[in-house]
Amino acid sequence: MFGYVEPDKPELKIRDFELFRGYYCGVCKSMGKRYGQLSRFSLTYDLAFLAVLLDSTNNENYNVKIERCIAHPIRKKRCVVRDNRFVDYAADMNIILAYYNLKDKWSDEKNPLGAIGAAGLRRAFRKAAKRHRDKADKIKSLLDELFRLEKEKCASIDEAAEPFANIMREVFQCPYVEGENKLKVLGWLGYNIGKWIYILDAWDDMEKDIRKGSYNAILAQFQYDGGSLDEFKARIKERLNFSLTYSLSECEKAYALLGSVKSTGVLDNIFYSGFIVKTDKVLQGRCRKNEKESV
Amino acid sequence: MKKNPYKVLGVKEGASYDEIKKAYRELVKKYHPDRYRNNPLADLAEEKMREINEAYEYLMKNAGGAYQYQSESYDYDNGSASQGSSYRTQYQSQQSAQYQARQEYADEFELERQVRAHINAGNLNEAQRILDRMRVRNATWYYLQGLIFLRRGWYDRGYSNIQRAVNMDPTNYEYRNMLNSLNNQYYGYRQNPYYRNVYRTDYDMCQICGTLWCMDSCCECMGGDFIRCC
Numbered sequence: 001m002f003g004y005v006e007p008d009k010p011e012l013k014i015r016d017f018e019l020f021r022g023y024y025c026g027v028c029k030s031m032g033k034r035y036g037q038l039s040r041f042s043l044t045y046d047l048a049f050l051a052v053l054l055d056s057t058n059n060e061n062y063n064v065k066i067e068r069c070i071a072h073p074i075r076k077k078r079c080v081v082r083d084n085r086f087v088d089y090a091a092d093m094n095i096i097l098a099y100y101n102l103k104d105k106w107s108d109e110k111n112p113l114g115a116i117g118a119a120g121l122r123r124a125f126r127k128a129a130k131r132h133r134d135k136a137d138k139i140k141s142l143l144d145e146l147f148r149l150e151k152e153k154c155a156s157i158d159e160a161a162e163p164f165a166n167i168m169r170e171v172f173q174c175p176y177v178e179g180e181n182k183l184k185v186l187g188w189l190g191y192n193i194g195k196w197i198y199i200l201d202a203w204d205d206m207e208k209d210i211r212k213g214s215y216n217a218i219l220a221q222f223q224y225d226g227g228s229l230d231e232f233k234a235r236i237k238e239r240l241n242f243s244l245t246y247s248l249s250e251c252e253k254a255y256a257l258l259g260s261v262k263s264t265g266v267l268d269n270i271f272y273s274g275f276i277v278k279t280d281k282v283l284q285g286r287c288r289k290n291e292k293e294s295v
Numbered sequence: 296m297k298k299n300p301y302k303v304l305g306v307k308e309g310a311s312y313d314e315i316k317k318a319y320r321e322l323v324k325k326y327h328p329d330r331y332r333n334n335p336l337a338d339l340a341e342e343k344m345r346e347i348n349e350a351y352e353y354l355m356k357n358a359g360g361a362y363q364y365q366s367e368s369y370d371y372d373n374g375s376a377s378q379g380s381s382y383r384t385q386y387q388s389q390q391s392a393q394y395q396a397r398q399e400y401a402d403e404f405e406l407e408r409q410v411r412a413h414i415n416a417g418n419l420n421e422a423q424r425i426l427d428r429m430r431v432r433n434a435t436w437y438y439l440q441g442l443i444f445l446r447r448g449w450y451d452r453g454y455s456n457i458q459r460a461v462n463m464d465p466t467n468y469e470y471r472n473m474l475n476s477l478n479n480q481y482y483g484y485r486q487n488p489y490y491r492n493v494y495r496t497d498y499d500m501c502q503i504c505g506t507l508w509c510m511d512s513c514c515e516c517m518g519g520d521f522i523r524c525c
Contacts, residue, residue, distance in 0.1 A: 158444070158451050162449075185339065188335055188336055191448055192448065195448060240451075242450065243450045243454075246480065246481055249483070250334065252487075253330065254336060256325055257336055269489075276485060
């Protein structure tokens with residue numbers, strides 16, 4: 001369900017791109033160090049973005065080290081953001097979300113990869129959940145809500161997206177961020193990003209869900225009757241485009257109020273351009289799952 | 296004054312009058328109350344706006360921009376200060392007009408007034424509860440339902456409810472205004488300057504061939520050749 005948040009690369013300054021990658025590698029290495037090397041396979045872009053966003057709320061200097069990466073032995077050394085509590089937090093959240101995601105794959109689609117992955121991540125998950133007990137509990141109960149709605153074949157994308165949006169609200173409200181107002185802003189930002197991810201993902205999965213006959217919120221709300229998928233898509237595209245873009249505009253408004261003091265180059269790029277580019281790509285069907293490459 | 300006014304406006308210290316004014320305009324656009332209507336963060340935006348207005352007025356009164364602008368800025372001063380406050384008075388009068396309209400309704404529809412009050416205060420569950428109790432499903436009902444959905448973040452339903460209210464009562468200014476504002480936010484975000492400035496047109500074959508042909512011709516004019524065969 002992840003991997004949609006990414007910068008609009010052609011418009012990014014090299015310096016900003018290096019910074020973003022630094023956070024990405026930072027989250028990855030933080031997971032490797034604290035949860036074992038296996039856990040590093042579960043990393044997604046979205047959590048790197050979370051680390052950048054959370055860290056932008058304070059004025060501390062970047063703690064950057066130049067290191068090699070075990071996954072890319074022949075590549076040159078790269079910048080990595082190290083020893084940063086927000087990077088560690090993003091790593092913890094990545095473990096928790098990835099574990100639930102894999103478990104869901106197993107129980108939902110009977111995908112054996114899900115079972116293997118979840119088994120591999122179980123120890124890491126326990127450790128991360130111990131660090132953030134209340135977050136893990138809330139995410140769990142929201143996921144149960146999500147599954148319940150899916151089982152009932154909920155016929156409204158707004159309602160179906162609600163639990164996932166609330167999960168993202170929880171994830172974005174990082175306890176290390178100081179200030180009530182900032183947490184409120186981050187919560188609303190997370191909620192809307194979650195909404196956006198859920199709808200985008202449902203759109204992306206439509207073909208697969210028709211083939212497998214599984215639940216999909218968009219198919220359920222607009223009563224897909226088994227006709228041509230392209231026609232169906234054309235009919236509902238504008239309406240979903242509104243929901244998606246409106247969620248993004250709410251994210252942008254929240255971002256304006258967050259008052260980020262650093263990394264604004266890459267954050268501006270994501271909020272004002274990266275999101276729109278991704279939305280259009282997915283809506284036009286140019287983005288299949290395998291196109292989500294890593295840095 | 297708690298914060299450095301230059302920092303609030305995001306300009307260098309000793310910035311010229313024009314720079315300050317430009318920065319101020321940009322910020323007003325960014326944090327304008329209209330943009331944060333029906334948004335749970337509206338109070339924070341308002342606070343930010345107040346901060347910006349204070350900083351602007353302070354700078355206009357005291358610093359007045361860079362040194363050489365001083366005499367000039369004095370003239371501008373009154374104009375700009377009144378302009379700064381005019382943004383606010385306009386907003387206030389708008390609000391009070393809305394408020395008065397609300398007052399008139401109040402005698403007729405006590406429930407509707409309550410719903411609006413709850414929505415404004417952010418008590419969405421309470422607003423929904425009262426709304427569910429109302430028997431008449433007229434345009435107002437759909438409008439209020441739409442507002443609640445939007446505030447919750449249920450944009451798809453919110454939009455269709457507002458649209459329905461407009462269809463049922465096309466003459467109502469408030470409903471149409473809300474629908475327009477939703478569409479404006481949509482286009483406004485997609486047309487933001489960061490995104491729009493980017494050169495996004497794709498190259499097609501014609502353009503590439505045309506460019507190559509032009510380049511070849513130019514080279515030949517200068518006595519060289521870019522493509523040998525033509």
